Amino acid sequence: xxxxxxxxxxxxxxxxAALLQVADAVQSVRIPAANVNIAxxxxxxxxxxxxxxxIENSVEGGVSATLDAIATGEPLxxxxxxxxxxxxxxxxxxxxxxxxxxxxxxHSHAWAQCKQxxxxxxxxxxxxxxxxxxxxxxxxxxxxxxxxAAICSPLVAEQxxxxxxxxxxxxxxxxxxxxxxxSKPGALPAPTGSDKTTLVVxxxxxxxxxxxxxxxxxxxxxxxxSRIESRPTGQYLGDYFFSIDVDGHLAEERVADAVRxxxxxxxxxxxxxxxxxxxxxxxxxxxxxxxxxxxxxxxWVEGILKGT
Ligand SMILES: O=C(O)C(=O)Cc1ccccc1
Numbered sequence: 001x002x003x004x005x006x007x008x009x010x011x012x013x014x015x016x017a018a019l020l021q022v023a024d025a026v027q028s029v030r031i032p033a034a035n036v037n038i039a040x041x042x043x044x045x046x047x048x049x050x051x052x053x054x055i056e057n058s059v060e061g062g063v064s065a066t067l068d069a070i071a072t073g074e075p076l077x078x079x080x081x082x083x084x085x086x087x088x089x090x091x092x093x094x095x096x097x098x099x100x101x102x103x104x105x106x107h108s109h110a111w112a113q114c115k116q117x118x119x120x121x122x123x124x125x126x127x128x129x130x131x132x133x134x135x136x137x138x139x140x141x142x143x144x145x146x147x148x149a150a151i152c153s154p155l156v157a158e159q160x161x162x163x164x165x166x167x168x169x170x171x172x173x174x175x176x177x178x179x180x181x182x183s184k185p186g187a188l189p190a191p192t193g194s195d196k197t198t199l200v201v202x203x204x205x206x207x208x209x210x211x212x213x214x215x216x217x218x219x220x221x222x223x224x225x226s227r228i229e230s231r232p233t234g235q236y237l238g239d240y241f242f243s244i245d246v247d248g249h250l251a252e253e254r255v256a257d258a259v260r261x262x263x264x265x266x267x268x269x270x271x272x273x274x275x276x277x278x279x280x281x282x283x284x285x286x287x288x289x290x291x292x293x294x295x296x297x298x299x300w301v302e303g304i305l306k307g308t
Pocket of ligand 1: 008012013014015016054057086107109110131132133134177
């Protein structure tokens, strides 16, 4: 049966561009969702099989809405990731010039990435948060749109025939956003040799060195971290969980062993998935952290216990 996809919409978001990189998504049903929570809920209820949502940007860091939504509620699994190079344009209502812009709407991550440009070029413009860059752009076409301009992708500007007042307005050239494809938990994608594993680890109890005990599990097994972020649990002030990406697949002994160690320390940990890296970058594993070394050590101990 064909996969039904959902994504942070409407049509023309960077998230849709990420989804269109998925081989079968081009000819599949794609349901736009108004925000990340709604997209993930469609997967939880079965209305969609998989959701594409933004998770991390090379300039602004983690997308809190996504980090929080996948860390709580009915469990979900990450089955893939995609990278999208980001270029922003400023579009405006017909007839307006740059100096006429008094208010701008866009996604909060887009606003943060164009802040220096905005301070220099539209310093008096008020910011109105939008649910996505494309939603802000499309809003300009409504008769009673409450803002003058939007920040979006060049593609959505062209598709909707919007007037571009400024191009390439991101503060950092070569900005990239990472998106994850999320489904209900199930069989893991097969290891490829260039994989990533995502975990959510609550701090079990507040004591000196608690975070170090978590990090030690990775360090002693030669597992490299590629992202770590703390997020408040929302329960009480100072209660945090850690959202962590590591290089490697759960099918690798060193990763499985680290995850077992973490489970002993923090039994509420969530395993969110092992999936191929979008950049296909490899990693070298020292001999004593390779599967063969783990197997030999296991067999050695077994032998001692059996007296052979
Ligand atoms: O709003 C969009 O188009 C999105 O897909 C979210 C987003 C916003 C800013 C940078 C990257 C992704």
